[in-house]
Amino acid sequence: MEKNPQLNPKKSQDTSTPSNKRPYKSKFKEGYVTPPNYITELIFEKRHEFFNNGRCPENFWSNKKYTGPYRGQVIQASKLLKNYRAESVAKALQDKRAKFIFKLQDKKLIPIIEEYEKQVKEKVVDKSDNSKVRISKPFGNKKNKFGEL
Secondary structure, eight states: OOOOOOOOOOOOOSSSSOOOOOOOOOSSSSSEEHHHHHHHHHHHHHHHHHSSOOOOTTGGSSSHHHHHHHHHHHHHHHHHHHSHHHHHHHHHHHGEEEEEEESSTTTTTTHHHHHHHHHHHHHHHHHHOOOOOOOOOTTTTOOOOGGGO
């Protein structure tokens, strides 16, 4: 029995272009990944470079050695992303103060993330304060000729 691709309810996701759900370029495969996966890739890259003196292999999460820890870090990344922006977490992981942080569960990471989150919020407030809204009249300053009718 042949499978008809049109009847297959499971759609293959196109990861070759960025989307709302997959905005980050993967470091270890072609295509784009979700924010929790991107943050987990950053942690594993950092961990692998420190302990193994090199780069993680492509699709390392499919290796039995990394599958469990990878899933655990993805879950922890998802928990962090409920409270913080992905950009703040990624910057905090790359900060020099987080040099020896190799797990997202490390409590030393939270103050660094909060600092970056505060910077982002200050930028948003500054941008909103500097913008002036100019209200223009729809027909200029001329007298309304149709009002007399």
